[in-house]
Amino acid sequence: MRLDSTRVLVTGGAGFIGSALCERLLGDGHRVVCADNFSTGRQANIAHLLTEPGFQLLTQDVVEPFDVPGPLDQIFHLASPASPVDYQRLPLETLRTGSAGTDNVLALARAKNARFLLASTSEVYGDPLEHPQPETYLGNVNTVGPRSVYDEAKRYAEAVTFAYHRAYGTDVAIARIFNTFGPRMRLNDGRVVPNFIAQALDGRPFSINGTGKQTRSLCYVDDMVDALVLLMRSPHRGPVNLGSTDEMAVLDIAGLIADQTGNPLRFTYAPLGQDDPERRRPDTRLAQRLLGWSPATGIPEGIAATISWFRTDLGSSR
Ligand code: NAD
Numbered sequence: 001m002r003l004d005s006t007r008v009l010v011t012g013g014a015g016f017i018g019s020a021l022c023e024r025l026l027g028d029g030h031r032v033v034c035a036d037n038f039s040t041g042r043q044a045n046i047a048h049l050l051t052e053p054g055f056q057l058l059t060q061d062v063v064e065p066f067d068v069p070g071p072l073d074q075i076f077h078l079a080s081p082a083s084p085v086d087y088q089r090l091p092l093e094t095l096r097t098g099s100a101g102t103d104n105v106l107a108l109a110r111a112k113n114a115r116f117l118l119a120s121t122s123e124v125y126g127d128p129l130e131h132p133q134p135e136t137y138l139g140n141v142n143t144v145g146p147r148s149v150y151d152e153a154k155r156y157a158e159a160v161t162f163a164y165h166r167a168y169g170t171d172v173a174i175a176r177i178f179n180t181f182g183p184r185m186r187l188n189d190g191r192v193v194p195n196f197i198a199q200a201l202d203g204r205p206f207s208i209n210g211t212g213k214q215t216r217s218l219c220y221v222d223d224m225v226d227a228l229v230l231l232m233r234s235p236h237r238g239p240v241n242l243g244s245t246d247e248m249a250v251l252d253i254a255g256l257i258a259d260q261t262g263n264p265l266r267f268t269y270a271p272l273g274q275d276d277p278e279r280r281r282p283d284t285r286l287a288q289r290l291l292g293w294s295p296a297t298g299i300p301e302g303i304a305a306t307i308s309w310f311r312t313d314l315g316s317s318r
Contacts, residue, residue, distance in 0.1 A: 003054045007031040007071055009114070011062050011105055012078030014041030016184045017119070017177075017221060017228075021076060022046065024225045026054050033068055036079065037061040039093060040086045045184050062101035063093075072112040074232055077105045078119040080154070084147065084273070085190030091149040098153025099160070106164045106172075115171040117232050118161045120239060122178040123151045127277045134283040135176065135239050146273070158239065165237065173231050178243025178282045182221030182302060183309035192216060193303070196254050197310050200263035210272030212251035217281045219244040220302035223295040230291040241282035244295045256303055 008025050012018040013034030018041065025032045026049065034046060035058040049055045060066050062079045080097050081087040087094040102118065109116035125133045126141030141151045164170040181193040188198065199206050219242070227242040248256075251267075258265040287293050 002029060003031055004029045006073050007033070008074045008076065009033045009035060009068055009072050009108070010076045010078060011035045012041065012080060012119070014038060014043065014046050015078060015082070016045070016182070016186075017180060017224060018076075018078045019045035019049075019184055020182070020221050020225050021078070021228060022049055022055070024229065026052055028229075030054065032056070033058055033072070035060040035062065035066070035068070039090060040081050040083070042186070062104055063096045065104050065107065068108065068112075072108070072114040075105060075109050075114050075116045076119065076228060076232065077102060077116060079105070080119070081150070082121075083189040083191050084150075085188070087150040088146060094149045095153045098150075098157045102157040102160050106160060106170060109172075110164060110168050110170045115173070115232060116161065116164075117173045117175060117228065118157055119228070120158050120174050120176045121150070121154050122176055122241070122243065122280060122282065123147065124155050124158065124176060126151055128279070131279050132245065132281040132283040133241065135241055135286055173234075173237050174239040175228055175231055176239050176241045176282075177224065178219060178241065178280065179216050180219045180221055180224045180243070182306050185306070187310065187314075192250060192253055193218065193257075193306060194310070196257045197261070197307055200257050200261040200307075201310060201314065203263060205266035205268050206254040206258070207268050207270060208250060208254070209270050209276065212254070212267070213249050214272070214276070214278045215247040215249050215280060216253065217244045217247050218253070218299055218302070219295050220297035220299075220305070223297050227287065227291065227293045230293050234291060236290050240287050240290060241284050242287055242293075243282040243284060244299070245281060245284055246299055247279070247281045248299065256300060257307070260300070260304055260307055
C-alpha cells in the first residue's frame with residue numbers, strides 16, 4: 001500500500017475501537033500515530049500493526065502535556081476508560097483523562113492546526129427521560145452516582161472541545177457513540193456482549209442484572225469506524241449520535257448468543273446497577289442526513305463475527 005501524506009493521531013489507539021480505527025486508517029493509506037497508556041488497552045490489539053511502515057506507537061498518558069514531532073492533519077481522541085468495570089476501577093484517572101487529557105489533546109490539535117474528533121458517548125444523556133435520544137436532549141445525569149466519573153468527564157470533554165473551537169477556531173467534531181461491540185473487546189470488561197460470550201463459551205448461565213427487559217442498541221465496530229472516519233472527513237461539528245437504532249432487550253441478546261454458541265438458555269439474576277439506564281436508543285437521523293451513514297451489519301452477523309474472534313483469541317476449540 002502506498003502511503004499518502006495524511007498523518008493521523010489516534011489517542012486510545014490500543015483499545016477496542018481505537019485499534020480497529022488504526023487498522024482502517026492504515027488501510028486507507030494514511031500514516032498513523034497511536035498514543036496510549038495501556039491502562040485498558042492491550043499490546044496484542046496493535047501487535048500486528050507494529051511492522052507496518054506507516055504506523056508509530058507512542059506510549060503516552062494524555063493527562064500529561066505531550067508533543068508529537070512532525071505534522072498532524074487529524075486527531076481522533078478516543079483515550080478514556082470506557083467500560084463501567086474500568087471506569088469504576090479508575091475513577092480519578094477517568095475524570096483526569098476526560099478533563100486534563102482532552103485539554104492537552106486539544107492544545108496539540110491547535111498547535112498542529114489539525115482537525116480534532118472527540119469520541120464522546122451516549123452516557124452524556126445519563127438515564128434518559130426521552131426516547132430515542134436526539135442530540136438536542138440535554139441529559140439526566142446523577143452527578144454523584146457511581147457512573148458520574150465517566151458521564152461528567154465526557155460532558156466536560158464536550159464542553160472544552162467547543163470552548164477550543166470558540167476561543168481559538170480549532171476545527172472540532174464530537175461523535176456521541178452508543179453501545180458498540182465486536183472483536184478485541186475484553187471478555188471481562190463487564191459489557192453485555194463480551195460478558196454473555198464469556199459465559200456461553202464457559203458453559204455457564206447468563207447473568208442478568210434486573211429483569212433483563214432493559215434494552216441496548218448494539219452497533220458493530222466496523223460500522224462505528226466507518227462513521228468516525230466519515231465525520232472526520234466531513235465539515236460538521238456535531239455533536240452527532242452514532243449507533244444502531246435496533247433496540248434489543250438484554251434477554252434477547254443472551255438468546256442470540258445462546259443460539260450461536262449452543263449454550264443452554266439459563267439465567268442467574270442480580271439487581272440492576274445504580275443509575276444503569278433502562279432504555280438506550282439513539283435518534284440517528286442527523287448522522288443519516290449529514291454523513292449518509294447508518295449501520296450496515298446486522299446484530300446476528302456481528303455477534304457471529306465476535307464469537308468467532310473470541311474463540312480464536314482464547315485458543316478455544318469449543
Ligand atoms: P477501550 O478501553 O478498549 O479503549 C480506550 C483506550 O484508551 C485504551 O487503549 C486505554 O489504554 C486508553 N487510555 C485510557 N486512558 C488513557 C490515558 N490517560 N492516556 C492514554 N491512553 C489512555 O475502550 P473503547 O470501547 O475502545 O472506547 C474508545 C472510546 O470510545 C472511549 O473514549 C469511549 O469513551 C468511547 N465510547 C465507546 C463506546 C463503546 O461501546 N465501546 C461507547 C461510547 C463511547
